Amino acid sequence: EVQLVESGGGLVQPGRSMKLSCAASGFTFSNYGMAWVRQAPTKGLEWVATISYDGSSTYYRDSVKGRFTISRDNAKSTLYLQMNSLRSEDTATYYCTRGSYGGYDYWGQGVMVTVSS
């Protein structure tokens, strides 16, 4: 059974850093590109970043470029999102999701990040 389990969220002050993790199981992690998608409270879905299956290519939305870093450890089947210089507008539930030929087909349960003083 495919499982994606996010962790590392919580309350953080503006300007500080936080690192999210997504532990994957039930599939060969190193064969799939992965992504982070977020959802601000009562808002819609917003793509954040994507990483290729081997980590060689990464893509970011403009508003997080230079502040967020997506990475992966294929030996540990884990996806990461390092978030620096956090802003109030980064407050959201962050989902990790698996990118397959047929779309983003599995999603984690999400982890809440609240940026507030």
Next chain:
Amino acid sequence: DIVLTQAPLSVSVTPGESASISCRSSKSLLSSKGITSLYWYLQRPGKSPQLLIYQMSNLASGVPDRFSSSGSETDFTLKISKVETEDVGVYYCGHRLEYPLTFGSGTKLEIK
């Protein structure tokens, strides 16, 4: 950035009836490989999104065939036949044609 415009904002449906949701793209979603890069997701209340349809018209694994999708290069329709109470939630269209990936603003389906 590609803008995906969904309509209606919300729809209220009697169980057993059909519902349709529209998604219009600001740019053709037909890729150079001949794939139409349009996806539909359902987010049930309090849950994570789940993939319903990939590449415009293909049913994702485990999704009942009451769901179907069709369209052109820029205009798409998700149809739900014989709506059931479990279909309640917010439906999003999204694309994977290019970065940044974007989603529509969502259509909320409620049961009458």
